């Protein structure tokens with residue numbers, strides 16, 4: 001059974017055609033990268049798959065074999081399907097003033113009674129499970145800290161722990177590493193790859209930098225102007241091929257090359273350039 005099946009998905013915002021007939025299928029247990037230059041439609045596509053947005057007439061999205069939306073209307077199982085689909089964004093994933101454990105426990109909200117959820121009445125076993133979920137992403141020690149005290153990478157990992165609590169079968173990660181330093185980005189990608197492998201959670205992760213797609217995902221889907229322009233093996237996405245696909249916009253999709261440091265020269269990285277990339281070794285998953 002497919003985890004995600006998108007058929008002829010179109011979305012127009014006023015005059016802007018954000019999605020122009022997207023077709024894609026992901027099998028259960030796959031981890032797929034979604035790449036594209038700024039404005040190519042990655043977030044809009046993610047939001048439709050998450051059931052946060054409705055496509056135009058003629059569009060269909062199926063989640064785990066059920067119609068999630070068709071012709072701009074949500075299907076009858078919408079609530080259940082939203083529960084089975086965890087979403088993490090680039091930022092604003094957590095409630096900053098609440099302890100991390102409470103944020104993680106929020107993953108239960110679709111499953112506990114509304115009054116328990118409203119008053120934050122979680123039992124001992126649920127709290128233990130939340131700490132286990134934080135352990136799963138490598139940060140059990142931050143459970144009782146306020147979310148605002150976490151680093152960006154820790155916040156993303158706590159958000160992933162929340163989706164584990166939610167027991168989502170699909171995880172949509174919309175540019176989860178865009179604002180992180182390389183070491184934190186790798187840790188977040190390692191966690192995504194690990195839960196994909198061990199929990200068999202289907203992962204669709206949108207990325208600005210194709211290097212991470214090459215290292216972490218066998219398959220990449222590339223968007224341009226709201227259309228799928230490539231869907232295939234990630235290792236076929238050479239820098240030359242990206243330049244062919246995106247032209248000048250390919251500069252956004254490769255990692256900035258580190259200049260060899262000359263004596264007296266600043267260590268600042270150079271703006272990215274087509275064909276410029278760090279060594280693959282720098283990104284080998286831990």
Ligand SMILES: Nc1ncnc2c1ncn2[C@@H]1O[C@H](COP(=O)(O)OP(=O)(O)OP(=O)(O)O)[C@@H](O)[C@H]1O
Pocket residue numbers: 013016017018036037038039040041042043044045
């Ligand atoms: N709610 C909206 N109203 C109007 N236009 C929108 C809306 N959401 C997205 N768009 C437009 O749709 C296009 C696709 O946007 P989207 O955010 O999906 O791109 P993206 O690939 O995720 O970009 P980025 O990498 O910069 O996040 C853009 O031109 C954007 O301005």
